[in-house]
Amino acid sequence: MPLSTPNDPGAPAGRTESYDLVVVGAGPAGLAGAVAAAERGLSVALLDGDAQLGGQFYRHPAPGLGAAAPEALHHGWAAFDALRRRWEGSGGVHLPQHHVWTVAGERAATPGAGADGASWVVHAVTGPDGDDERSVAVRGRAVLLATGAAERHLPFPGWTLPGVIGAGGAQAMLKSGLVLPGGRVVVAGSGPLLLAVASSMVTAGARVPALVEASGYLGYARRPDVLATGPGKLVEAAGLVTRLLGRGARPYPRHAVVRAHGTERVEAVTVARLDGDWRPVPGTERRVPCDAVAVGHGLVPRIDLATALGCETRRTVDGAVALVVDPAQRTSVPGLWSAGETAGVGGALLAMTEGELAGTAVAARLRGVSVARPSARTRSLLRTRARLRAFADLMAAAHRPGDGWPAWLDDDTEVCRCEEVTAGRIGEAVEDLGAGDARTVKLLTRAGMGWCQGRVCGPAVACLATRGGRGAEQRPLPASPERRSPAVPVRLSTLAALDPDPGED
Amino acid sequence: MPTRHPTAASDVIVVGAGMIGAACAYYASRAGLSVTVLDRGPVAGGTTGAGEGNLLVSDKEPGPELDLALLSHRLWLELAPALRAEAEFEPKGGLVVASDETRLDALRRFAKAQGDAGVVTVEIPGDRLHDLEPRLAEGLAGAFHYPQDAQVQPALAASHLLRAAGARLRLGEEVTALLTGPDGAVRGVRTANGSRLHAPRVVNAAGTWGGAFARLAGTELPVLPRRGFVLVTEPLPRLVRHKVYAADYVADVASDSAALQTSAVVEGTPAGPVLIGATRERVGFDRTPSTEALRRLALGAARLFPVLAGVRVMRAYAGFRPYLPDHLPAIGPDPRVPGLLHACGHEGAGIGLAPATGLLVSRFLTGTAPGLDIRPFRPERFSPELLGETA
Numbered sequence: 001m002p003l004s005t006p007n008d009p010g011a012p013a014g015r016t017e018s019y020d021l022v023v024v025g026a027g028p029a030g031l032a033g034a035v036a037a038a039e040r041g042l043s044v045a046l047l048d049g050d051a052q053l054g055g056q057f058y059r060h061p062a063p064g065l066g067a068a069a070p071e072a073l074h075h076g077w078a079a080f081d082a083l084r085r086r087w088e089g090s091g092g093v094h095l096p097q098h099h100v101w102t103v104a105g106e107r108a109a110t111p112g113a114g115a116d117g118a119s120w121v122v123h124a125v126t127g128p129d130g131d132d133e134r135s136v137a138v139r140g141r142a143v144l145l146a147t148g149a150a151e152r153h154l155p156f157p158g159w160t161l162p163g164v165i166g167a168g169g170a171q172a173m174l175k176s177g178l179v180l181p182g183g184r185v186v187v188a189g190s191g192p193l194l195l196a197v198a199s200s201m202v203t204a205g206a207r208v209p210a211l212v213e214a215s216g217y218l219g220y221a222r223r224p225d226v227l228a229t230g231p232g233k234l235v236e237a238a239g240l241v242t243r244l245l246g247r248g249a250r251p252y253p254r255h256a257v258v259r260a261h262g263t264e265r266v267e268a269v270t271v272a273r274l275d276g277d278w279r280p281v282p283g284t285e286r287r288v289p290c291d292a293v294a295v296g297h298g299l300v301p302r303i304d305l306a307t308a309l310g311c312e313t314r315r316t317v318d319g320a321v322a323l324v325v326d327p328a329q330r331t332s333v334p335g336l337w338s339a340g341e342t343a344g345v346g347g348a349l350l351a352m353t354e355g356e357l358a359g360t361a362v363a364a365r366l367r368g369v370s371v372a373r374p375s376a377r378t379r380s381l382l383r384t385r386a387r388l389r390a391f392a393d394l395m396a397a398a399h400r401p402g403d404g405w406p407a408w409l410d411d412d413t414e415v416c417r418c419e420e421v422t423a424g425r426i427g428e429a430v431e432d433l434g435a436g437d438a439r440t441v442k443l444l445t446r447a448g449m450g451w452c453q454g455r456v457c458g459p460a461v462a463c464l465a466t467r468g469g470r471g472a473e474q475r476p477l478p479a480s481p482e483r484r485s486p487a488v489p490v491r492l493s494t495l496a497a498l499d500p501d502p503g504e505d
Numbered sequence: 506m507p508t509r510h511p512t513a514a515s516d517v518i519v520v521g522a523g524m525i526g527a528a529c530a531y532y533a534s535r536a537g538l539s540v541t542v543l544d545r546g547p548v549a550g551g552t553t554g555a556g557e558g559n560l561l562v563s564d565k566e567p568g569p570e571l572d573l574a575l576l577s578h579r580l581w582l583e584l585a586p587a588l589r590a591e592a593e594f595e596p597k598g599g600l601v602v603a604s605d606e607t608r609l610d611a612l613r614r615f616a617k618a619q620g621d622a623g624v625v626t627v628e629i630p631g632d633r634l635h636d637l638e639p640r641l642a643e644g645l646a647g648a649f650h651y652p653q654d655a656q657v658q659p660a661l662a663a664s665h666l667l668r669a670a671g672a673r674l675r676l677g678e679e680v681t682a683l684l685t686g687p688d689g690a691v692r693g694v695r696t697a698n699g700s701r702l703h704a705p706r707v708v709n710a711a712g713t714w715g716g717a718f719a720r721l722a723g724t725e726l727p728v729l730p731r732r733g734f735v736l737v738t739e740p741l742p743r744l745v746r747h748k749v750y751a752a753d754y755v756a757d758v759a760s761d762s763a764a765l766q767t768s769a770v771v772e773g774t775p776a777g778p779v780l781i782g783a784t785r786e787r788v789g790f791d792r793t794p795s796t797e798a799l800r801r802l803a804l805g806a807a808r809l810f811p812v813l814a815g816v817r818v819m820r821a822y823a824g825f826r827p828y829l830p831d832h833l834p835a836i837g838p839d840p841r842v843p844g845l846l847h848a849c850g851h852e853g854a855g856i857g858l859a860p861a862t863g864l865l866v867s868r869f870l871t872g873t874a875p876g877l878d879i880r881p882f883r884p885e886r887f888s889p890e891l892l893g894e895t896a
Contacts, residue, residue, distance in 0.1 A: 444664055
């Protein structure tokens with residue numbers, strides 16, 4: 001039985017519904033966390049911007065598209081399907097197409113205040129893109145942030161041409177709408193996602209004339225001990241490669257797409273060999289005709305909601321920023337848990353493991369159960385997490401962007417597309433004006449101030465910002481925490497219509 | 506005694522690479538001094554990077570701060586030709602709006618006193634408001650136009666002024682100690698990486714952290730943070746031409762209350778987004794988003810400009826205004842530590858007051874007459890036992 005019941009149906013409209021746990025993000029981590037908590041008797045609300053459960057990883061076609069076998073594009077579909085069934089039987093409340101824009105802490109004096117005396121109000125706007133703009137707030141005694149990851153983009157000349165899209169975006173298009181970005185798709189960038197993307201493209205009927213990976217995979221070999229712990233993934237990868245080669249995909253390890261060509265849309269790319277620092281080696285360029293490019297350099301945690309609340313962060317081995325969590329998946333802010341890619345990118349299995357740990361821990365916390373002696377299940381999850389985290393770190397190290405990648409930029413390459421800020425202007429801000437971090441570059445150039453709020457260009461700008469320039473001898477500067485709030489755009493009228501805080505006048 | 510690092514010596518060290526530090530460096534440099542600017546973070550990493558860039562005379566009552574603002578206004582016009590393009594300097598003017606006759610009367614009296622002190626004010630009757638601001642709400646009683654109000658993008662202004670100063674810039678380097686000689690006089694600073702930088706004068710331009718720096722230097726300055734939120738909308742065509750705010754803002758600025766106060770200040774920017782400030786509350790260094798502050802700003806802005814109701818807010822951010830108990834900055838030498846000067850505590854007006862502050866500091870540094878009554882800004886004014894000696 002839930003510790004506190006959601007609102008009775010007769011409650012007046014506009015009243016904020018209360019739950020024991022509010023989960024933000026219905027991907028593998030959020031879903032596993034919601035299931036674990038709900039099965040332990042907590043009332044749970046599960047919010048996600050998408051219409052369906054599954055998040056980016058288990059994105060699948062809308063029922064209306066009549067896809068016979070969405071699982072063909074997915075690994076571990078059975079695990080997801082099982083979780084989804086458990087969720088449906090758990091009594092938890094799924095709030096689809098809810099785009100959370102902020103999480104606000106409430107006074108400890110609130111009746112029913114939960115874990116560590118805190119209580120949270122999770123604010124969302126509704127609709128496919130948050131455009132419906134019905135404003136919804138749900139209250140939670142605890143919040144689990146499972147907001148996943150976003151693709152890391154490193155710009156190159158021509159990357160703004162139509163037909164050049166994110167590798168993750170191409171995958172999402174295929175998974176949700178069964179649409180291919182083109183007939184001849186160059187897949188490029190770095191990271192384990194590329195193999196999966198190339199494989200999906202080929203499966204769906206496209207040609208992949210080049211699979212361009214900037215890393216040499218040699219990084220994996222430096223830690224054979226850790227490598228041995230992830231054999232399933234490697235066997236899977238080897239299988240993908242074999243299949244790709246059989247379909248005529250040409251692999252280019254230690255190469256990058258350094259330029260896209262075309263006028264109306266992309267017609268070809270220049271691929272060049274990279275040195276150890278990812279600098280293009282002169283004379284190794286070759287042209288590869290194509291009609292689409294799917295490019296991405298791995299994933300970076302999406303942690304806007306958490307950093308806005310001051311959650312502690314750490315720098316990952318591939319230079320991204322992730323949340324610090326403890327063994328129970330608690331963030332540094334009491335009452336806030338996080339699981340999955342937010343704590344460091346590591347894939348769906350790790351996300352599910354962390355989600356279950358978090359859901360279990362929240363339930364124990366809210367029910368006042370001592371966790372001094374973890375159950376056998378928890379101990380097993382902790383071992384799985386340790387093994388998968390180590391493997392994820394190894395992958396991250398292998399695919400860490402080399403310091404030399406900006407060598408493939410021209411001064412007039414747009415780095416921030418929204419505000420049309422070029423690499424040259426960013427270089428000027430760093431070298432002449434003393435900008436040494438992404439925030440200062442943003443203030444001085446407007447890079448990252450546009451519609452996407454730096455969600456696309458942020459990682460690249462951060463790389464460019466820390467490269468040197470005036471005052472560089474004192475680097476590294478402390479990373480100023482990026483606090484992006486609201487997490488999605490909100491209309492002024494929505495803000496104006498929020499409930500007044502009775503404590504302020 | 507010869508120093509081991511002769512290059513580390515300068516005439517003056519400025520602690521803080523925000524707008525005030527930049528202005529101090531600029532005017533000290535122009536006076537012929539060699540300057541080193543230190544900051545534990547990046548350029549404009551504190552309050553400068555979190556503000557709207559208000560250069561206001563309109564919100565100041567006659568008195569020392571207005572004198573400083575009027576001097577700054579003249580200096581900004583001198584700086585403008587160099588900074589206009591690069592720092593988005595805009596002499597756009599302010600429009601202070603009164604919703605009813607009572608408030609308009611109060612505003613009229615306020616403006617009259619300001620006029621006597623040298624501020625240019627023009628009363629705009631209610632039926633002419635739309636000539637100045639076509640999208641302003643209907644039914645407002647009237648307004649005062651302040652053509653001297655202006656705007657600048659503060660991070661750009663600070664960084665370009667620093668570049669123009671030609672100062673040595675050491676970023677990401679925190680000062681850990683003030684070096685003093687046997688007589689107690691300033692000799693320089695030590696920093697976190699162990700460097701000893703020598704200078705006979707050190708300027709505390711650490712903004713909101715100026716109180717902490719004063720303690721480090723063995724003296725006292727009661728600088729406290731006053732939080733403010735700013736909303737930034739999606740880019741828009743020019744809907745708002747001036748800095749527009751409700752007359753209530755003036756009362757909020759001068760208030761001593763710790764509670765949340767809100768009066769929307771609305772303005773467009775050359776880049777397109779509309780900025781909506783400014784809440785004021787004393788909550789320490791807490792950056793977590795306050796939905797109550799956002800609600801009030803949104804409500805206030807939509808009341809002034811109904812057209813904004815459907816516009817999307819892309820970003821909301823908090824900054825901390827450094828304030829002193831009497832809401833005036835500390836500018837000048839500290840009699841307790843010979844060689845130490847303070848230039849901080851400008852509350853929400855630091856961008857506007859920066860040039861005058863920098864000029865005054867350079868005059869103290871060179872022993873020139875300040876040309877303005879500086880007594881209200883004496884850093885030791887909060888230690889009554891000292892006032893007798895220096896009054």
